[in-house]
Amino acid sequence: MRYLQLHEDRALPLDPTARDIALNLYAETRSLPLVCMHGHVDAAVLADDVPFPDPARMFITLDHYVTRLLHAGGVPLEDLGVGADRDPREIWRTFCAHWHLFRGTPSRYWLTHELVDVFGVELAPAPETADELYDELSERLAEPEFRPRALFKRFGIEVLATTDSPLDDLSAHRRLAAEGWGEQVIPTFRPDALVHLARPQWAGEVADLGRLAGVDTGDYAGYLEALRRRRLDFVAAGALATDHGHESAGTDPLPEADAARIYGAALRGAVSERDAAAFAGHMLYEMARMSCEDGLVLQLHPGVLRNHSRAALERYGPDRGFDIPVAAEFTRSLRPLLEAFGHEPRFRMVAFTVDETAYSRELAPLAGVYPALHLGAPWWFLDSPDGLRRFRQAVTETAGFYRTAGFVDDTRAFASIPARHDLARRIDAGYLAELVARRLLDLDEAFETAADLAYTIPRRLYRRPEPLTG
Known part of the structure; x- marks a missing residue:
């Protein structure tokens, strides 16, 4: 019969000198509040608070x-x-x-x-x-101490962002806000279903969008206005970010007439795959434009072929583990968006990838020059001990620590949230400790950086949007 063990120095460096430094760094961050800016816990779990x-x-x-x-x-x-x-x-x-x-x-x-x-x-x-x-x-x-809200407090979660469709009425968030949880559990605007025109349900869902927003979505202009209004509804409910899961990072804008033509064809059920893909990239550009207006951070998760098994999708629905990485390209794909908005003070973007080759070749150089772009933490198949470590090794020399966005737990499994953040803090402590041991970083700077990576950076990046003036 085996027993489970949690070793105090798990996931830390093997070298004794670096490990001792890492243990001290980790001790300073292990109890910091958790900032959970990208996850998939249902807000109703906390609103209902049933066992x-x-x-x-x-x-x-x-x-x-x-x-x-x-x-x-x-x-x-x-x-x-x-x-x-x-x-x-x-x-x-x-x-x-x-x-x-x-x-x-x-x-x-x-x-x-x-x-x-x-x-x-x-x-x-x-x-x-x-x-x-x-x-x-x-x-x-x-x-009672294992009910959702009790665990939330025990885990030390300061803010938890859910992921929500623009078609969500946000009723669970309203219930939470009415009970004083509105600053702690906030929505995130995820419009994927409404920008991928080839989905069979798309036309009906766009009509639903119009009803929720009080706008006629029978044409492209109404569609954009409905999205703007729903984004503002999310801002009013506490949202700090949008989230976009596209196969490609393409952001080429379309002439307005072309976007309107493709939109109209989609409403008639006659859109081509090529036009649908072009429209999705165009809408990323438009979402960046809207973020300049309402201040929501744009999070982009490209490079994943969703629902690889059609049979599994039809039988079990989405999000069953069949999202498989594909090679991603960022330098040319993000150029239109970054040329237009990469220096805008109100625009903040976080780019994620599951294509590790893009870290040092493309993403770190881009984040190291465009003020608006930040690097998202490893996610999906890379939020592992070695994946997190490789991320730091790949991006730090080019972009530093302060062009990254903090850790995201990206989970539906509520009880795993502290475990995921704990692992990230251990890996960062180990990476910083090795820099100190190699005399590449002073110890006091390592302590400051460890706290910044765990808490200060995500809190500053995902800040409340400033109201527009003038």
């Missing part, structure tokens, strides 16, 4: 990092409660029987942190421990 139903839903079914690897190991997604009703205890037993699949993965790190540090369990998942673990975790989840 989490069971360990299977808490740790497995809602976490596609977990379900995708179990599925790759031969477990049908239905057996994990995805798109089907299953006995949560049986789901948990399946998970425990496949615990070995997570060895060496960041999910293993996060899950261990959750089980030990958040829930106080000691037994490692295994077939023979599954029921005992399930019962112990079920007892914890029934206790």
Whole structure:
């Protein structure tokens, strides 16, 4: 029978000198508040504040990092409660029987942190421990201190940004604001579904957008106005950012007549794939223009082929772990946007990638010269110990630390948030410690930088938009 362990120096440098420095740096940042500016926790979870139903839903079914690897190991997604009703205890037993699949993965790190540090369990998942673990975790989840809001406070979360469609009525956020949580749980404007014209549901959703905004979206001008109005609704609800998940980082603007023509063709169900792709890039440019007006930070997550398995999409819906990276290009793709807005004082942009080759070749040089552009933390397949470390190695010499945007947890698994931030803080402490040990950075600067990376930088970057004057 195995027991779970959280080593104090986990993920820190092997060299004893650097490790000792890193432990001191980490000690200064480990208790700083968590700034969670990109994630996928449903605001209703906190608005309702009801106990989490069971360990299977808490740790497995809602976490596609977990379900995708179990599925790759031969477990049908239905057996994990995805798109089907299953006995949560049986789901948990399946998970425990496949615990070995997570060895060496960041999910293993996060899950261990959750089980030990958040829930106080000691037994490692295994077939023979599954029921005992399930019962112990079920007892914890029934206790008041493990309800969502209690965990939120215990985790030290200062602000948590959800990710929301422009079609969301934001009712959960209004309920939270009415109870004094409006500054802590805020929405993020994600218009992807409304800018990708080839989606079968697009025309109906654009009509819904018009009804919510009180604007006729029967033409391109009305469509833009509806998006502007919904953005302002989000700002009023506390939003600090928009978020855009495009396959390409292209931002070429279209002549207004061409954009209107493509929009009209889409309404008739006659848009071509080429025109739809051009319109999506054009809308990134337009979203940057709108950010100059309303001050929302533009977050761009390109380079991912969404829903790689059409069969899985049709059977289970999106966000089931089938988003697969593709090569991304930024230098030419972002040029139109950055030439137009890269020096605008009110415009702030954060670019993410899952194509590591772009870090040092394109993104760091771009962020090292355009004041508006910042580098997003590694996400999806790169928010791992070595992925986070490679990020610092790739970008720091060109862009420094202060052109980065802070860590994002990018998770639906609420209990994993502190584990993900903890790992990022450990990796940054280790990287800074190695610079100190090599006499490339003074120790006092390392302490200051560690706190800035963990807290000060994201708080300053994702600041409340200044009202327009004049």
